[in-house]
Amino acid sequence: MPFMKGIAPIRRTVNYLQSGKLVLKDRVQVFSVHYNRLGDHHKGAREFVFWNLPQVQYKNPHVQVVTFKNMTPSPFIRCYLEDGADVVIDIDGKTKEEIQDHLQRVICKSSELLAKEAIAQEKKDNEANFGYGCQRHCICEMPGQVPCPAVCPLPNHMRGKFKYAVE
Known part of the structure; x- marks a missing residue:
């Protein structure tokens, strides 16, 4: 199977993609991650991009996901909203788990809202x-x-x- 080749092929399985917890709010249009390939304070951002960004793309098909490599001295995430505003989140020196928890609190839908949407989406x-x-x-x-x-x-x-x- 050709999709099971490469570094960490588990990232390309449907079960792994569906297990992502980051479902962005409807007003988020663009999700961009700025980080460098080298540096200890960029390690969490690199791991987040490697492990969690495919899940973010899978769970949010109508959101444009962009990565910018080697263009910034400190890593950050910028989310552009539909009203033209943007939210900048500093991820300097954070681990991928800390980044994921912070994003879930700031720009993701709550678990109660996700449960309500799942009930509404079920076939009546x-x-x-x-x-x-x-x-x-x-x-x-x-x-x-x-x-x-x-x-x-x-x-x-x-x-x-x-x-x-x-x-």
Whole structure:
């Protein structure tokens, strides 16, 4: 499997991507991380980018995620909001866990809000729903609908074989 090659291939599995805790608020449009490849005070930022940035991208598909390497003396995260404002978060000398906890408190949705959104997103039981995972497998099971041709053959005027036949 080619996706299991390289450094830490676990980062490319769906289970790992889904386990991310950072779900950004709806008003965040751009999430940028500024860090250097060298330096001890940039170590937490490098590890955050390596381990947690794919999860942030997976959990927030409508947010643009950008990294800037070797352009700043101290690491920071800047989030651009939809009203034009930006939030700058200093991550100098922090570990990746401290960065993740701080981001979760500042720019992420709360666990209560995520639970409410999950409940609202669930499929509601509706008589009109049919298919796999619903009460009815086919629409023909609804009263007043045409039955399945496998059970009861359709009249000839409803079949294309007879309707569009060239005589």
